[in-house]
Amino acid sequence: MRFLPDGDSMKAADKDTIENLGIPSLELMERAARSCIDSMKKEKLDFTDVLIVCGSGNNGGDGFAIARLLKEEGCAVTVFMAGNPAHLSAECRYQWKLFESIGGSIRDHYPDGTYSLIIDAIFGVGLSREVTGHYREVIEWMNEASGTKVAVDIPSGINAGNGCVLGIAFRADYTVTFQVEKIGLIFYPGKEYAGKVTVTDIGISLRTMEKNKNIAYLPDREEYIRMLPDRPEDSNKGTYGRLLVIAGSKGMSGAAFLNAMAAYRMGAGLVQIYTEESNRIILQALLPEAIITTYTEFDKEEVKRLLSHADAVCIGSGLSRSKTAKKILKTVLSNVEVACVIDADGLNLLAEHLKYTEYLTEGSFILTPHMKEMSRLTGLSVPEIRANRQQVLESLTEEWNVTCVLKDSRTLIGEAGKRTCVNTSGCQALAKGGSGDVLCGVIAGLLAQGISTFEAATLGTYIHGLSGETAARKKNSYSILARDLLESLATTDITNSNL
Numbered sequence: 448m449r450f451l452p453d454g455d456s457m458k459a460a461d462k463d464t465i466e467n468l469g470i471p472s473l474e475l476m477e478r479a480a481r482s483c484i485d486s487m488k489k490e491k492l493d494f495t496d497v498l499i500v501c502g503s504g505n506n507g508g509d510g511f512a513i514a515r516l517l518k519e520e521g522c523a524v525t526v527f528m529a530g531n532p533a534h535l536s537a538e539c540r541y542q543w544k545l546f547e548s549i550g551g552s553i554r555d556h557y558p559d560g561t562y563s564l565i566i567d568a569i570f571g572v573g574l575s576r577e578v579t580g581h582y583r584e585v586i587e588w589m590n591e592a593s594g595t596k597v598a599v600d601i602p603s604g605i606n607a608g609n610g611c612v613l614g615i616a617f618r619a620d621y622t623v624t625f626q627v628e629k630i631g632l633i634f635y636p637g638k639e640y641a642g643k644v645t646v647t648d649i650g651i652s653l654r655t656m657e658k659n660k661n662i663a664y665l666p667d668r669e670e671y672i673r674m675l676p677d678r679p680e681d682s683n684k685g686t687y688g689r690l691l692v693i694a695g696s697k698g699m700s701g702a703a704f705l706n707a708m709a710a711y712r713m714g715a716g717l718v719q720i721y722t723e724e725s726n727r728i729i730l731q732a733l734l735p736e737a738i739i740t741t742y743t744e745f746d747k748e749e750v751k752r753l754l755s756h757a758d759a760v761c762i763g764s765g766l767s768r769s770k771t772a773k774k775i776l777k778t779v780l781s782n783v784e785v786a787c788v789i790d791a792d793g794l795n796l797l798a799e800h801l802k803y804t805e806y807l808t809e810g811s812f813i814l815t816p817h818m819k820e821m822s823r824l825t826g827l828s829v830p831e832i833r834a835n836r837q838q839v840l841e842s843l844t845e846e847w848n849v850t851c852v853l854k855d856s857r858t859l860i861g862e863a864g865k866r867t868c869v870n871t872s873g874c875q876a877l878a879k880g881g882s883g884d885v886l887c888g889v890i891a892g893l894l895a896q897g898i899s900t901f902e903a904a905t906l907g908t909y910i911h912g913l914s915g916e917t918a919a920r921k922k923n924s925y926s927i928l929a930r931d932l933l934e935s936l937a938t939t940d941i942t943n944s945n946l
């Protein structure tokens with residue numbers, strides 16, 4: 448697994464390495480600068496005329512150290528000190544003097560001319576507020592200039608904790624980041640601003656992150672492979688679980704189909720659909736492998752009977768917010784004894800009747816909201832959630848004692864008491880109606896096979912994303928339909944190392 452820290456957690460790791468492991472700060476800075484140069488050389492960047500723009504913190508210190516090392520190699524280097532000399536960190540002051548001592552000259556205004564390479568060392572993980580005034584002008588100017596752009600550690604202006612732009616940010620072609628990717632380089636728009644990211648090992652210990660459960664992580668592929676449910680030869684459909692899909696309303700048969708088919712594709716043994724009567728014929732034609740039971744009005748005993756036969760349940764995709772849907776949801780929440788995924792209208796109904804959340808704490812529920820649904824559930828605006836997505840997710844999972852898959856271009860998976868997982872599989876091909884219904888079915892299909900809620904949510908999200916990538920490789924990312932994902936689920940093999 449890879450930790451994905453914010454700025455403060457990264458600084459805590461730096462501090463621990465310096466104070467407790469005895470690696471001097473300046474030694475780390477030297478390694479950071481060296482690793483930056485090595486990475487740029489690996490990319491075969493053009494060092495003919497290099498401009499380095501430094502701030503007054505340790506990111507600026509890295510910049511001065513890079514300038515010195517390049518000058519010693521005979522490169523033409525210009526340094527522009529954009530930071531306030533009155534606020535220099537001790538390391539930055541030291542690096543500045545060292546650069547001057549070898550004859551390096553430092554400008555205090557925008558240097559005229561064109562540069563083959565522009566290196567941003569203004570702010571690193573210490574950026575703590577909106578970029579305004581002089582700094583804003585400098586970054587604007589750097590963004591407009593020609594030349595290849597490289598950011599040191601993180602593009603200046605990107606919040607290391609959430610990937611948001613704090614007013615303005617440097618647009619890099621490459622970012623060389625130290626020891627570990629900061630979470631702000633994973634979330635958009637930070638990821639886009641960073642360009643190609645290289646992580647270099649400069650010897651910062653990450654042991655403080657092991658103890659800190661607030662730091663999110665990215666699982667390795669091997670971890671996902673270990674989560675896959677067993678598929679023994681000596682088995683029958685009962686081995687792989689019976690899933691109850693409660694989905695689809697009048698005119699919304701597609702959602703039930705996508706849920707059910709995705710669950711079958713994930714390996715569920717038997718899928719039972721409970722849906723509105725008008726969907727019967729179409730669903731029977733689309734998916735004859737499913738057992739279909741329908742309703743015209745609310746029938747509590749029928750819902751309880753179906754629940755009693757299920758090994759897992761999913762409810763909500765295309766369900767509508769009708770009175771009948773509401774009653775079905777309440778019956779499921781208060782009676783289900785197996786793991787249950789709540790999606791789409793199930794979440795919208797929950798947001799309208801927050802008192803139902805009292806049923807959640809005792810059960811095994813996975814909620815799969817996209818940003819707008821999360822906004823309805825929490826009462827926070829979408830921008831507020833985007834800026835604090837990890838914290839919002841974690842407080843919801845703790846309060847309601849649930850697993851939650853917060854869907855976006857980067858999806859987060861949280862569960863009460865667990866470290867939050869970030870998913871990076873998937874692509875824009877998934878940004879189309881119905882792909883959430885497929886995800887719900889994928890997760891529910893895994894649950895039916897008996898894996899834990901957290902594993903079903905993390906593995907399901909990963910496989911769903913890969914199926915989007917597989918589909919986009921076969922067609923183009925404009926054309927993919929949710930049903931293409933069903934096809935890709937059949938051909939996406941996560942044990943194949945070429946993925």
Ligand SMILES: NC(=O)C1=CN([C@@H]2O[C@H](COP(=O)(O)OP(=O)(O)OC[C@H]3O[C@@H](n4cnc5c(N)ncnc54)[C@H](O)[C@@H]3O)[C@@H](O)[C@H]2O)[C@@H](O)CC1
Pocket residue numbers: 458461462471472473475476479502503504505506507509534536569570571572573574575576577578579582599600601625
């Ligand atoms: N020894 C260490 O601690 C190491 C630090 N390293 C570098 O140091 C960086 C972190 O250094 P710092 O903690 O000094 O922080 P930064 O250099 O990222 O910036 C902090 C400085 O900027 C100011 N500032 C923050 N937001 C501002 C804004 N919007 N407008 C104006 N000023 C603002 C702060 O008051 C502070 O003076 C890392 O990103 C990395 O590049 C690396 O050299 C590795 C080792």
Ligand SMILES: Nc1ncnc2c1ncn2[C@@H]1O[C@H](COP(=O)(O)OP(=O)(O)O)[C@@H](O)[C@H]1O
Pocket residue numbers: 791817854855856857858872873874875876877878879880881882883884885886911
């Ligand atoms: N640009 C993107 N990159 C990666 N994944 C995406 C992107 N856009 C959407 N997705 C994924 O597609 C799914 C969309 O779900 P949702 O919004 O509920 O769709 P629907 O309700 O139409 O089925 C989520 O799993 C989301 O993470």
Ligand SMILES: [K+]
Pocket residue numbers: 506567568569570571598599600601602603
């Ligand atoms: K930077």
